[in-house]
Amino acid sequence: MTHLALVTAAVAALIAGSAARAQSADVTGAAAAPAASSARADLSLTFKIRQFQRGALMIALFDSEAAYMNAGQPVRVLKLDVTSDTVSVVVPGLVPGRYGLKLFHDLNGDGKLAMNMFGIPTEPVAFSNNAKINMRAPNWAEAGFDVPASGAAQTIDID
Amino acid sequence: MTSPFQPSRRRLMAGAAGLAGLALTPELAAAEAGMAMAADWKIAFADLDADLAPRAMQRLRGKAPEGLAGTLYRNGGAKFRRPKGRATHWFDGDGLIRAFRIGDGQASLAARFVDTPKRRADRAADAVISGGFGTEAGPGAHIASPDDVNAANISIIRRGDTLWALWEAGSPFAIDPATLETKGLVTLRDDLAHAPFLAHPRFEPDGRIWSLGQVGDKAVVWQVAADGALLAATPITLPMASYIHDFTLTDRHLVIVLQPWVYEGRSVVPLTSLKWRPELGTQVLILDKQDLSVRRMVELPTFFAFHMTSASESAAGDIRFGICASPEPDFVIRSAVDVMSGTYTPASQPKLALVTLPLRGPARIETTHVTAEFPRTDGRNPGLNRFTLHATAQARARPLFQGVGVYDWTTNKDAVFDFGPDHLVEEMVFTPRPGSSEAFDGWIIGPTINLRAARTELHVFDARHVSDGPIVSWAADVAVPAGLHGMFWRA
Numbered sequence A: 001m002t003h004l005a006l007v008t009a010a011v012a013a014l015i016a017g018s019a020a021r022a023q024s025a026d027v028t029g030a031a032a033a034p035a036a037s038s039a040r041a042d043l044s045l046t047f048k049i050r051q052f053q054r055g056a057l058m059i060a061l062f063d064s065e066a067a068y069m070n071a072g073q074p075v076r077v078l079k080l081d082v083t084s085d086t087v088s089v090v091v092p093g094l095v096p097g098r099y100g101l102k103l104f105h106d107l108n109g110d111g112k113l114a115m116n117m118f119g120i121p122t123e124p125v126a127f128s129n130n131a132k133i134n135m136r137a138p139n140w141a142e143a144g145f146d147v148p149a150s151g152a153a154q155t156i157d158i159d
Numbered sequence B: 001m002t003s004p005f006q007p008s009r010r011r012l013m014a015g016a017a018g019l020a021g022l023a024l025t026p027e028l029a030a031a032e033a034g035m036a037m038a039a040d041w042k043i044a045f046a047d048l049d050a051d052l053a054p055r056a057m058q059r060l061r062g063k064a065p066e067g068l069a070g071t072l073y074r075n076g077g078a079k080f081r082r083p084k085g086r087a088t089h090w091f092d093g094d095g096l097i098r099a100f101r102i103g104d105g106q107a108s109l110a111a112r113f114v115d116t117p118k119r120r121a122d123r124a125a126d127a128v129i130s131g132g133f134g135t136e137a138g139p140g141a142h143i144a145s146p147d148d149v150n151a152a153n154i155s156i157i158r159r160g161d162t163l164w165a166l167w168e169a170g171s172p173f174a175i176d177p178a179t180l181e182t183k184g185l186v187t188l189r190d191d192l193a194h195a196p197f198l199a200h201p202r203f204e205p206d207g208r209i210w211s212l213g214q215v216g217d218k219a220v221v222w223q224v225a226a227d228g229a230l231l232a233a234t235p236i237t238l239p240m241a242s243y244i245h246d247f248t249l250t251d252r253h254l255v256i257v258l259q260p261w262v263y264e265g266r267s268v269v270p271l272t273s274l275k276w277r278p279e280l281g282t283q284v285l286i287l288d289k290q291d292l293s294v295r296r297m298v299e300l301p302t303f304f305a306f307h308m309t310s311a312s313e314s315a316a317g318d319i320r321f322g323i324c325a326s327p328e329p330d331f332v333i334r335s336a337v338d339v340m341s342g343t344y345t346p347a348s349q350p351k352l353a354l355v356t357l358p359l360r361g362p363a364r365i366e367t368t369h370v371t372a373e374f375p376r377t378d379g380r381n382p383g384l385n386r387f388t389l390h391a392t393a394q395a396r397a398r399p400l401f402q403g404v405g406v407y408d409w410t411t412n413k414d415a416v417f418d419f420g421p422d423h424l425v426e427e428m429v430f431t432p433r434p435g436s437s438e439a440f441d442g443w444i445i446g447p448t449i450n451l452r453a454a455r456t457e458l459h460v461f462d463a464r465h466v467s468d469g470p471i472v473s474w475a476a477d478v479a480v481p482a483g484l485h486g487m488f489w490r491a
Helices: A002-024 A065-069 B026-033 B040-045 B117-125 B330-341 B463-468
Strands: A041-049 A056-062 A076-081 A086-094 A097-106 A125-127 A145-147 A152-158 B052-056 B058-062 B070-077 B095-103 B106-113 B155-159 B162-166 B173-175 B182-185 B209-215 B218-224 B230-237 B253-258 B261-263 B274-276 B282-288 B291-300 B304-308 B319-326 B351-357 B364-371 B373-376 B387-394 B401-408 B413-418 B423-425 B429-432 B442-450 B455-462 B472-475 B486-490
Touching: A041 A056, A041 A097, A065 A097, A076 A086, A097 A152, A125 A152, A145 A152, B040 B330, B070 B155, B070 B162, B070 B442, B095 B162, B095 B442, B095 B455, B106 B455, B155 B486, B253 B319, B282 B351, B304 B373, B319 B364, B319 B373, B364 B387, B364 B401, B387 B413, B401 B442, B401 B463, B413 B463, B429 B486, B442 B463, B455 B463
Parallel strands: A041 A152
Antiparallel strands: A041 A086, A056 A076, A056 A097, A097 A125, A097 A145, B052 B106, B058 B472, B070 B095, B070 B486, B095 B106, B155 B162, B162 B173, B173 B182, B209 B218, B218 B230, B253 B282, B261 B274, B282 B291, B304 B319, B319 B351, B351 B364, B373 B387, B387 B401, B401 B413, B401 B423, B423 B442, B429 B442, B442 B455, B455 B472
8 A cells, every 4th residue: 555655645745734834824814915806705614523523623725726736825724623513614705716625633733734654644634525535635626616706615524 | 085075966056055145236146147157266256245143153074172162263355346346356355354153062153344434435335446455446435544445354363352353554443352343443553543554463472463564665663562552663664665464573583575576656556556576586674673773684586475484593693484485476466356357367376485594694495395375383482383384285277275284394294184176275273272382282273165065164173183184164054255364262
């Protein structure tokens, strides 16, 4: 399973990179500079926690393929405490467009995606559209979703 | 010698009562309709579609010896095909834990699949989507770590009062010894979750085990106490990214055979990314158990091996062990793929060989004429024991073996019992007679698949008289697909 481990390690790196940027951003949701258009949309997020009702979800929202694929700057970062099997939040004021979401469940409270010595994530990870990790992290086509002016909703399973 | 296992004259019609317990899916049955089911050996690589509730086994002949009581636990893949997709390699079946319980002269059989994320995902998809050793992942697979595709299908060991079902590229699964229920993944330390753990740990006299976990040229050396507690996990780097299935040790050293079947390329499926590079030779890495950074390497002529015995080290530092060596990995590359579609592809037969690694001077491997796989020993004493128990007598025209052998390293003679072509012989294990301390005083226990009667049988031999044949045999009412490795847990 050598290269399976390398794939999942690459996934971990992708998320860890994003999480590192998230750490340095305002975790209450630093907004991007408003664009000329006044249209703003709400993104309703629901996370279904399958196992660990503790810790926090560390979430990074990207508004471009380049940022999503290359651990670039997220447009929003969120830290949601987990105390039950469902966590919900509304991300307001998004510019309508295409977005992608990566998250991990920070179980040990250190704000970082934990990995074993082979680079394999030891905390749960998830992506928008419940996109799967199969040979590689889900790409923009798989994890990307539209947020029109009327708003959007994502329900994502984790653990 | 006359064998009570002469082929019966009764021809068993395919698909009849003998296949009870092997529910072919409608799609598979249709696909197979045109194929000749007269090739009985295929039942050894068929699918079990449900757990087996405990059932008494019928005693065929002989009498259970006084003092023999306990459970033979075994592991092996037993579900390969689903309506929308199947495993393409023998190593990728769902692990099935088999329990043959012996006591009061009677035997019973139960079997239960390990409840793995792989099995759940494949069942939900109605296809084998979990990639494995030789099977590509299918659409819809979600693989966040190797444990998402962990088949838990190679071996089973005891830790404390529980069992661990072992794969090799992921974590052990804890199994209840009484019910065979899966209790969950074993995480030895949180920061080592989902790390690999070989199916062949090596035992110290105090019950401690050493194991390895390998990803390419990186490995972790595990030490786990008899009760399952982690004692140490030490990262090491390997000089060659060889496929490692087994390793050995002496009282002073870990001995890791690095054959030139090496991970290269970009595939996540090991079978595809492993390349045979015979020009590299077979290397052996020897590590000081007290300080794993102290190491030396020796070179051997090229060979391939899955399994070896434990190793002896003289006062002068010369290391010796037995190994089942083949010229190349043709069985695992070709035969183990072809059996999944019912084709027999002959491969080179593994031969029992002696590896000698002198502290100074060239290392050597001396191959015997004895066909051997699944080597086991008495195990009570460390080092290269006098006797090596092994499967032998490669069958003609079908895979795997039909005989049991006991090789004596002092006389270089192999005592053999040949069941004949109707039996597919699985790994046999040794258990000592209670109260005995003499080497190899005890019993050999293990199953065969009676291909003609389409049923699994359990046999017990007097270990020192294996060529006399079983002293007692029992039959199940079902043929359980061929397993790999197991252990006897004395009552």
